[in-house]
Amino acid sequence: MALLSRTVIERTKGAVPRNSTIAAELLAPAGLLPPAQVLSWRLTGWQHDGDHLRLNVDSPTGGLAVLVGPLSEVDGAFLRTDDWNIAYRDGAFSAQVPELLSEIGLRLQRTTRALGLNAAGIAAQWFVRPSQDDVLEVSPGKKLYVRVTDHCDEKCLFCNATEGNSNIIESKQKLTQILRGLPTGQLSQVIFSGGEPTLVKALPELVALAYERGSRQIIIQTNGVGLARPGALEAYLPFQDRLGIGFSLHATQAELSALMLDHSDVQRFDAKLVAIDRAVELGFLVKITCVVMKPNLAQVPDFARWVWQRWGAGIARLQFSYAMPRGNAWLNQHLLLKFSDCVEPFAQAYAMGREVGLRVETSQSACVPPCVMPDWIDHYDIYGDFGGGRVPDPERVKPPEICGGCNWNRICAGVWQRYIDVYGTSELQPIVDRPEPVVDIEDFLEAEVLDLTDC
Ligand code: SF4
DSSP states (O other): OOOOOOBOOOOOOOOOOOHHHHIIIIITTTTOSTTOEETTEEEEEEEEOSSOEEEEEEOTTOOEEEEEEEOOSSSOOSEEOSSEEEEEESSOOOTHHHHHHHHHHHHHHHHHHHTTOOHHHHIIIIISOOOGGGEEEEETTTEEEEEOOSOOSOOBTTOOTTBTOOOBOOOHHHHHHHHHTOOGGGOSEEEEESSOGGGSTTHHHHHHHHHHTTOSOEEEEEOSGGGGSTTTGGGGGGGGGGEEEEEEOOOSSHHHHHTTBSSOOHHHHHHHHHHHHHHHHHTOEEEEEEEEOHHHHTTHHHHHHHHHHHHGGGOSEEEEEEOOSSHHHHHTGGGOOOHHHHHHHHHHHHHHHHHHTOOEEEESSSSSOGGGSGGGGGGEEOOBOOGGGOOSSTTEEOOHHHHTTOTTGGGOOOEEHHHHHHHOSTTOOOOOSSOOOOOOOBOOOSSSEEEGGGO
8 A cells, every 4th residue: 555755745825924024124114114104105005925025105196016125136126226126016107206216215225234134134034935834824714724743643545644734833832832823813713633633742732722812613633542541532621612523434343444544443443432432422522524435435324324323413513525636545546436436425424414413514625526416515514715716725626618607616626636637527517507505604814824933
């Protein structure tokens, strides 16, 4: 069986400005922080695109944007000071524009000289794009995944975290700092994940910090084994009113579960059941996630029945996830399913859930696309806004010739390009005969990342 050791995919996220630092160290001392006045111009706002600072200015005769950046001969500029390039765009040239640009250049030059910065220093201070370790990605639905470790004590053949996992912060000190600075009001969920988060001894302390910061909902995603130890779950009881525990469980017996792993699962499987039993008994909000590949596909309806018989209403939701073609799943393509293979077993499980009152669903982003199972759209956990052809990551696409005319484009996360490369697009059918379902969608944050240097 193939397993991938962790590799980091170079991500092409937009630059993340160190906004608070720029405002405090540069713009305010230079008198360029809106709503400052520069000659007859008023500063109305500013942005950072990674390479330039954009200062928006307005005057009675019209507005424009002044672009400033560290001195560079290759970057176009209207004028250059010793250490700065100054340019403008999005406005008409007038006799006042050169005066404005000169004055801004003068103020910037004076300020950075006082700080002892030359062009290289300016670039290093405010224009270097942060490394991946400096940012946290916020996922659709305003969910923040905090991956407290990259290690895992299981080797799932479908694990996608082995390829380009983001938000891995293994230093306890850094985690504490991040959690203390969380803009929790802007997030719907803080999700502790990994690797396997319960391998981190300090996890209860970290959950406590997120709880104290007022996180609306905190989730621990776990294989459950570590929570079977006596007293392990009890450590989380103080946070129970806002804490959910998502257990991964993929079969009703250890033998079948082992076909989804790269090792035997007998003792570990029993431990998972002990942990879920106890979590239900203690009254935690419990979700079970079952990732589906060829070995366990046929068992999906029985698995749903078994979950209901064993835990009944103690399970808040049972989620079946399509194993996305990345990481280990991509290396084990012989276990991957066609979307259409999933339709019948998933539909039977959904129907069973409806009958007994168990929420059986699929995640919006790890799913068979909605157009493949349009009659079951109310079994999709829809939380992110993918309108305008957006997709949650660069690995997915929405073929415009199909998805462009689909009424459900906004609620659909798209299809993995790798899937299309293997199976094509013949299963996709734009939804044109029904409207978008009524759902409460949390849109992306304005920025897709949190700058940790601002926390
Ligand atoms: S047609 Fe495209 S946008 Fe519509 S549900 Fe299918 S994959 Fe998604």
